[in-house]
Amino acid sequence: MATLRERKTYRAQVLQALYEATEGNRLLGVAGSRLRDDLGIHEEDLAAACTYLVGEGLIAVDWATGNTPAMVTLTHQGIRLMEAEEEERG
Incomplete structure (x- = not known):
């Protein structure tokens, strides 16, 4: 079982990977298997991160x-959060 720190890291990684892969477009999604492989996250941990973010x-x-997770997409609220974080970083 993942620690709290790991779970928070997985959630942030999922959001960042989605935002980058879709370029902030709600109409695009990423296959769960691609997220799992790209991020090196165990399937159970990916499912837990996705459940939390949903x-x-x-x-x-x-x-x-x-x-x-078969297909994962950002919501409008998710895009706004990622855009705000991007603006903060400059």
């Missing part, structure tokens, strides 16, 4: 059998 209204997920 609950926060930051992403939307199409789930496959076994509670596996």
